[in-house]
Amino acid sequence: MLSKRSPIIGFVGTGVMGKSMAMHLLRAGYSIVVYNRTKEKALELLEEGALWATSPKEVAKQAHVVFTIVGYPKDVEETYFGEQGIIENGNPGSYVIDMTTSTPTLAKKIYEEAKGKGIYALDAPVSGGDIGAKEARLSIMVGGDESVYNEILPLFKLLGTNIVYQGQAGAGQHTKMCNQIAIATNMIGVCEAIIYAEKAGLDPEKVLESISSGAAGSWSLSNLAPRMLAENFEPGFYIKHFIKDMNIALQEAEAMQLDTPGLSLAKDMYERLANNGEENSGTHALYKYWKM
Template sequence: MTSTTIGFVGTGVMGKSMARNLMKAGYSLQLYTRTKEKAQELLNEGAAWKNSVAELAETSDVIITIVGYPKDVEEIYFGENGILENAREGTYLIDMTTSKPQLAQKIDEQAKKKRLYALDAPVSGGDIGARDGKLAIMIGGNESAYEEMLPVFNVMGENIILQGPAGAGQHTKMSNQITIASNMIGVCEAIMYAKKAGLNPERVLDSITTGAAGSFSLSKLGPRMIQGDFEPGFYVKHFIKDMKIALESAKDMNLMTPGLELSLSLYTELAEKGDEDSGTQALIKLFS
């Protein structure tokens, strides 16, 4: 499988580490990203540069995309210079962006017409999970395509589950983001409560991270909140985008999500105060 050439689009906070792990596993990697400087580190490590999405699509066996917003996904997959028009028959297309379930279904429909294999495979685990190759990967699409791509997924993650047909990966990621949305409020409130009560919040975390309150947000982002480290493991602006998609999907299903709505309003306030490029743990600033 390592004779496979992987085309990778998007080298942000998570994408860069995911691409690096694929190279370390022996895959031949070629890159395209809107800002070449962002890819420079990987190019120095041996990845090949392609000048356009079309050029990358023409010469890849597998194409992985992890970009910012659904509009970016739309742009790189559709149109005459997009992936769907330029990929060779039999190519595997894996979108790992957190995007709209309906868009994943649209990509899948077009891919089938062109004898391409599409999977939606959003991830969770932030910068740490990406770096350590321990991401949770939630997948929608055809089962045989999923099985064929399992060696690739295994390099990037360790909790890899096919959730159903096209769009199912994105719906699963929405469930993930809905859970985090309310949880982040709880983590902020808990840390501030500990401080107001005159406790050492780090010591409090030592007790509560291993109990019933335990979560990734509490054990990984709680310490960053206490230390005032607001560097992005996952951007506030991208979390807002995810929550808006989740809210839209929930409304389509007539589902009430008051926790999600509250979290979105708080994060929107945080972004308006200048923290859209901070990590999601910056939410604690509103409580301080």
């Protein structure tokens, strides 16, 4: 079992969040082998002692545990399946944990294919953005076998503070959809509140002092509204990836015959922003919707 050895950890995807996550594992003393399509994004990890792999295949061949956090479901497919994929090249008895926000259907497919190869799989999407990743304070939502979750829990604790086992394969991804639905309409409210404060001639920073700790309080209000006021729209989480998540949530909701008008509105607003050149900005750039 994993707890009886010091595993070599593979990490595929060293972008805005993945780099910080891999760094926490590296600094905890684990041997880390990393792969990213753009090697430059992994240079800081390599300088700290991580090893470089030329493909997901090479990561899978070397590692006992492989974490992945890539962009889109199609990227997850390419990373896990085929002759160059993690499952085809992983070692029996190894663990694969996809932390990308992806589809519950794909999470179940990875679980079943991995199981057929004697590999243990979890879907474990995260919330908390770049700040949560840097501070190892992510929320981690986990689907898969509970016994496997318990094996990986010590590693999860190096990445996050709110780690919850949600159920069987796909449950982590379904939970992340709940998270994204809540964020989507909350972000509209945060932006409208700031715009309202400005139009009313108030000092928005003082307004935040009053409302952030009251009934209106939220993570987005406390952490992202100050970035809006500073006109810092660097991504903690890309708009283009949020649109991807909202599309997944809408598809899943439709399959359950669930109407989600707030989510639909948010997606339309974000798509207008993306079409206006903001797809690589952070989600809090929704503030710019009122400035267009």
